[in-house]
Amino acid sequence: MKTFRKKAVRYCLAVFIIASLNFIIPRAMPGDPVVNLLGEDFSVSQDAIEELKAELGLDKPLPVQYLNYWRDILRFDLGYSYHYYMNVLELIISKMKWTLLLVAPAIILGAVIGAFLGSLSGWYKNTFKNRLSTSLFLAVYSTPPYFLSLIFLYLFSFKLDLFPLKGFYATGGLMDIMHHLFLPALVLTLFIASRNYMIMRASVLQEKGRLYVEYARAKGLLGRAVLFRHIFKNASLPVITLVALDFGFILSGALFVEIIFSMNGMGTLIYDALMSRDYPVLQGAFLIITLMVITANSIADLLYSILDPRVRLK
Amino acid sequence: MSCLHIKNLKVSFSTPLGLLKAVDGVSLDHVDGETLALVGETGCGKSVIARSVMGILPDNAVLEGEIYYEEQNLLKMSEGELAVIRGKEIGIVFQNPSLALNPVHSIGRQIAEPLIVHDRMKKKEALLRAVKLLEKMRFEEAEKHSRMFPFQFSGGMNQRVLIAASVVADPKLLIADEPTKGLDAALKARIVEELEIVKRFNGTSILLITHDFDLAEKLSDRIAIMYAGEILEISPLKDFFSQQMHPYSQALLKSLPDRGFVPIPGASPSMLNPPEGCKFHPRCPFMREICTRRRPSLVKIGGREVRCVIYT
Numbered sequence: 061m062k063t064f065r066k067k068a069v070r071y072c073l074a075v076f077i078i079a080s081l082n083f084i085i086p087r088a089m090p091g092d093p094v095v096n097l098l099g100e101d102f103s104v105s106q107d108a109i110e111e112l113k114a115e116l117g118l119d120k121p122l123p124v125q126y127l128n129y130w131r132d133i134l135r136f137d138l139g140y141s142y143h144y145y146m147n148v149l150e151l152i153i154s155k156m157k158w159t160l161l162l163v164a165p166a167i168i169l170g171a172v173i174g175a176f177l178g179s180l181s182g183w184y185k186n187t188f189k190n191r192l193s194t195s196l197f198l199a200v201y202s203t204p205p206y207f208l209s210l211i212f213l214y215l216f217s218f219k220l221d222l223f224p225l226k227g228f229y230a231t232g233g234l235m236d237i238m239h240h241l242f243l244p245a246l247v248l249t250l251f252i253a254s255r256n257y258m259i260m261r262a263s264v265l266q267e268k269g270r271l272y273v274e275y276a277r278a279k280g281l282l283g284r285a286v287l288f289r290h291i292f293k294n295a296s297l298p299v300i301t302l303v304a305l306d307f308g309f310i311l312s313g314a315l316f317v318e319i320i321f322s323m324n325g326m327g328t329l330i331y332d333a334l335m336s337r338d339y340p341v342l343q344g345a346f347l348i349i350t351l352m353v354i355t356a357n358s359i360a361d362l363l364y365s366i367l368d369p370r371v372r373l374k
Numbered sequence: 375m376s377c378l379h380i381k382n383l384k385v386s387f388s389t390p391l392g393l394l395k396a397v398d399g400v401s402l403d404h405v406d407g408e409t410l411a412l413v414g415e416t417g418c419g420k421s422v423i424a425r426s427v428m429g430i431l432p433d434n435a436v437l438e439g440e441i442y443y444e445e446q447n448l449l450k451m452s453e454g455e456l457a458v459i460r461g462k463e464i465g466i467v468f469q470n471p472s473l474a475l476n477p478v479h480s481i482g483r484q485i486a487e488p489l490i491v492h493d494r495m496k497k498k499e500a501l502l503r504a505v506k507l508l509e510k511m512r513f514e515e516a517e518k519h520s521r522m523f524p525f526q527f528s529g530g531m532n533q534r535v536l537i538a539a540s541v542v543a544d545p546k547l548l549i550a551d552e553p554t555k556g557l558d559a560a561l562k563a564r565i566v567e568e569l570e571i572v573k574r575f576n577g578t579s580i581l582l583i584t585h586d587f588d589l590a591e592k593l594s595d596r597i598a599i600m601y602a603g604e605i606l607e608i609s610p611l612k613d614f615f616s617q618q619m620h621p622y623s624q625a626l627l628k629s630l631p632d633r634g635f636v637p638i639p640g641a642s643p644s645m646l647n648p649p650e651g652c653k654f655h656p657r658c659p660f661m662r663e664i665c666t667r668r669r670p671s672l673v674k675i676g677g678r679e680v681r682c683v684i685y686t
Binding site: 279 | 453457458459460461465468473474480491492
């Protein structure tokens with residue numbers, strides 16, 4: 061319990077620092093904040109700029125701005141996008157829904173498939189089947205997800221016409237959405253599974269030589285029972301760490317996949333915001349993704365303590 | 375009746391440096407209910423014999439000979455047939471208890487496991503049996519201890535847990551591989567006590583593998599001396615301590631701190647290319663010319679067996 065509290069404090073500190081950076085960076089950037097805010101293609105009169113500055117509180121001294129910044133965050137107010145004419149938080153939530161629909165199943169499936177197949181491959185190291193699956197996963201592992209997306213899009217959508225070319229949906233409805241999601245979710249799942257596969261395989265290979273494995277056999281456990289009753293839990297600990305650490309990476313991977321499949325989610329939102337220098341949206345997305353990565357890490361901590369008594373009881 | 379009968383066992387490991395002969399023609403007859411101590415220096419092949427009986431040698435091991443357990447040749451058995459015997463008929467206690475226990479499973483679960491695997495017992499019932507066994511082995515808070523984990527225990531406690539897990543399914547034979555290695559005198563006494571409980575309550579035969587004469591003297595009925603993969607002498611305990619037959623046995627006892635502290639000259643031979651003839655001849659004070667050429671065979675004298683040209 062004590063370590064849990066310690067960790068909670070550490071996570072809060074991380075959020076605080078990152079949010080503060082989020083405050084400092086746009087203010088440290090060269091150029092006029094209002095011009096940055098509106099984008100360079102807007103031309104506004106000097107009076108209007110001053111008026112906007114006063115309205116946004118940018119004419120106040122920095123410490124006051126900083127306090128106001130926190131006040132806004134605590135009110136869930138992430139500002140207003142002048143490109144979308146929309147509240148930033150609402151905008152992000154409307155896009156994040158779709159991205160999570162794509163990413164969440166991929167993370168879960170990728171973790172389960174990767175851990176399961178990886179452990180089998182580590183256990184039966186030298187069989188033909190496992191050499192084959194290891195080569196396949198290695199190929200996926202070393203291919204950037206956007207490239208894999210392009211290949212899949214070309215092959216399955218363009219050439220074979222099995223899946224739609226773009227978007228999250230055409231007509232709406234569950235089947236339609238699943239049909240659209242299948243290919244990009246498959247790419248992401250394969251990508252995540254391949255990373256977990258490699259880690260799990262190495263982990264099982266390492267655990268396999270330990271004395272407790274020999275003792276499990278000496279107790280009368282046979283073959284795969286040794287793997288799943290004794291090794292799996294020990295070997296899966298690094299995978300949990302990897303999934304948590306990978307979370308940000310996975311989101312950025314999803315970004316490319318979304319863009320290639322022309323899906324209107326977080327990836328496209330961030331990409332467009334980047335292209336048009338929509339700072340309120342970028343800042344908001346940065347903050348939300350940070351919070352998600354930290355949440356993922358705390359979930360990993362929790363899982364770790366459930367699986368490993370050495371973490372739980374120390 | 376003998377429960378374990380080893381006949382001309384040869385175990386070698388193929389290594390990059392060549393064939394390493396760890397066990398070179400060992401024959402043993404383990405009588406039902408007795409405790410046989412296999413004593414020798416580190417690296418003489420004692421543990422390899424233990425692992426050969428359990429069938430858990432590494433992949434590069436080459437085995438020859440026969441190991442009979444109740445008339446069945448273990449070396450001819452499939453992995454599946456062996457699994458039925460391991461943990462149920464023959465139990466083993468390893469020398470590194472803290473590494474032999476699974477770090478993420480509770481003590482109770484690890485002790486109960488053989489019951490679940492072999493007797494298809496319900497988990498709850500098996501855990502209850504585990505607690506009862508811990509009580510029998512004089513754990514002060516058996517119930518609480520069964521819910522703890524190996525990292526919360528000392529090495530000595532883990533060794534006692536390991537013994538419990540190895541005897542819970544009531545095996546006929548227990549192989550104890552250096553059960554007191556690295557333990558202080560008080561803990562050693564607990565282990566001896568625990569093994570005696572096992573012997574008394576279950577009538578378990580024990581193959582005690584050790585380099586500790588003290589332990590062998592306390593627990594065993596017979597003693598076998600191993601050197602460089604061979605058995606040089608097998609004697610009933612009393613006879614052995616009153617008079618050792620083989621020159622190596624004599625030298626080994628004399629090298630103990632409380633029996634003279636006289637080191638044996640020379641070093642243990644390499645297992646990659648052991649000496650011709652009697653393997654002990656380069657270090658033997660009674661060496662004759664014939665010892666360098668001919669390997670003596672194990673000869674029976676009374677109730678004892680010895681491998682030395684002096685007795686032929």
